[in-house]
Amino acid sequence: MIRVMLAEDMHMVRGALVALLEGEPGLSVVAEVDRGDAIVSTALESRPDVAVIDIDLPGIDGISAAAALHQRLPECRTLVLTALGRPGTLQRALAARVSGFLLKDAPPHELAEAIRKVAQGGRVIAPELALASWESDVSPLTVRETDVLRQTASGAEPAEIAHRMNLSVGTVRNYLTAAVAKLHARNRLDAIRIAERAGWL
Helix, strand or coil, X not given: CEEEEEECCCHHHHHHHHHHHHCCCCEEEEEEECCHHHHHHHHHHHCCCEEEEXXXXXXXXXXXXXXXXXXXXXXXXXXXXXXCCCHHHHHHHHHCCCCEEEECCCXXXXXXXXXXHHHCCCCEECHHHHHHHHHCCCCCCCHHHHHHHHHHXXXXXXXHHHHHHCCCHHHHHHHHXXXXXXXXXXXXXXXXXXXXXXXCX
């Protein structure tokens, strides 16, 4: 029996996924969460074999949560299920050691098949995304610049980001300035828009 955890903040979607997976032979949903920051603690309690994670979650985003889950519970494989089918998002997911990446508009039977394949140590990536990712540009931003820009996008001020990351406010401003320059943006808001559209945040 493959033990599955679902991380999805839309209750109706999550309920439909639970019903779908519980009807599949050999699969059992052992935990459900609606926040990214609940993924690791819940997984440590329920010990799923596969975590199916949406990207756009409150708390922390699904890809960041997947990376943290890989560190804390490496035997749990992760499968991203999302409507955000951008090449940069796939690249971020692969960097976070995600085992699978499916779009929400995929046929329902593909999800069960993907979970089984991922549980056996395989990789699953939506073919259209793999091709688009191959042809797309890699983010010009460093990990720190991306992190600072992502926190700025969530509404955090430089002083707050500096405190969280143990940096000076000046260093945070330098990262933001560098991100704006590298993305050829007019300002921070424009940089956030460009990076989000490319799937780099």
